[in-house]
Amino acid sequence: MSLKKNNGEKAFDFINIIFMLIVMISTLYPFLYILIVSISPIEDVMKEGFILPSRIDFSSYKFAFATGAIQRAYGNTIFVVVVGTSLNILFTLLGGYVLSKKKLPGVKVMNLFVIITMLFNGGLIPFYIVVRSLNLVNTIWSLIIPVLINTYNLIIMRSFIQSIPESLEESAQIDGCSYTRMLFNIIAPLSMPVLATLTLFYAVGHWNAFFNAIIFINRKALWPLQVVVREIFANNIEAINLEDMPPPSETMKMATVIICTVPILVVYPFLQKYFVKGVMLGAVKG
């Protein structure tokens, strides 16, 4: 069976392809433009009608690294990504496992307890007050502890574990296995696909996070990557410099963007299928 290929259909196919090309170009062009500006000499960029540089100039990259602010911020961000994501996964695994046990007395209440937090939250100010009262302000932990669990991810985890046949655990229990050992030795290895996906969700979240750092951290030395980028764009040179330096130029700003985006862009094509799976897993429950 096949659709009769008349001219209308062929035209549609052709236009569709053009449309997709436009979609791709409009997605990629901003990055391309940023890249071009970042490797262009500043005099070229300031001229009217700039399209292509007269020569390749990496000096803005040198400047970007010169203050050490970016390296420090990279270190902070990597710490948050590694430690934060590990804790995220641990807590999400614990929660997802317990909440998946349908026969556990009170499990319905526990589930409700968690879901309610998705429907109603106290807002920014009370949240800020709580974190401040815990003396987390101006520590790197303010970026990790208040966001230990993402409820949406928790539900994904729970749904996945529920799909694992109970007989596996039942036979292990007969052999005298404790719940803790079952969780880490049986359930966790079987949950690798969803754990991989959630790891990536959490990791990207930490990499891109900036707002909590803005409201909780005043010490520049602790600033993560995105905050430093933002400060550079806002021309807050005192924020990132320890000595006198000229205000960041357009090219330096763009170099910073490239430096901070390259890891994600490089890693992304290999990992994107995990993200897509994650959306599906979430959608099944939704």
Added chain:
Amino acid sequence: MKNTISKKIFKYYELYLLFIPVAIFYIIFSYGPMFGLVIAFKNFNFQSGIFGSPWVGMKHFIEVFSNSDFLNSLVNTLLISLYRLIAGFPAPIILAILLNELRSNKFKKFVQTVSYMPHFISWVIIGGMVMNLLSPNRGPVNMLIKALGGEAIFFMNEPGFFKGILVITSIWKETGWGAIIFLAAIAGIDPSYNEAAIIDGANRFKLIWHVTLPSIRNVIVIMLILNMGNILNAGFEQVFVLINPAVSTAGEIIDYYVYRQGLVRFGNYSYAAAVGLFKSVVCLILVLITDKVSKLIDENGGIM
């Protein structure tokens, strides 16, 4: 009865122990702030703490609703959400349908992968890109305008453009990612429906209208519900990155107003908390209403 329950709890005690860290987290960081909302009815300051601060009842709420800045932010929030809904909600659906119509699977996957890449870039980065692209002297957009004979427009400083910039950039960022769910739904459509329609003489467009769209109706409704619950949100991080004093009347949304009142201007914690409380309550009501409505349409609908 009592015996069996305590026996059960004893049998499962380990699970309760495993859940304790999770429970503690939620109690501190989700339920704690909910309890802390009580400061909206007080004059909170850090020295007195939550319990010691004096009670003022509804005073802040009265202030809130007579404050023109707040009312302005409410209008902005609703308008931005409305524009987002009109322009941004159909976009992923259309993209998914068109992607599905592509003949080559490889090309389709390639386009998809490219299309949801912006979802993984932070708003800080995108904000920087946008400011550069729209720059009056050097940005490509203005260069194009000048090449066509027009005058450069200072996009980022014009209140009239701001909401449009917000909506367009968020479409750019999220359409590809949003299309994933719809594509998955379309992929799940029983091919026999399409075949039957073709036998009845349907062409491509009729197929889309009469088979594809109705089949993914459930997913569309669910996504609509989720969007409805989000009406008062309007994208805080995005606004935070792009806003500047010149456009604040057009761009300030409720969340940004709360941020400015509570954390930028010193000492307005209770007032800002009152705004936050109002917003959370309305959001909750909206979610419950749209969930009920979706159940009326289709008894299996809704998220709860």
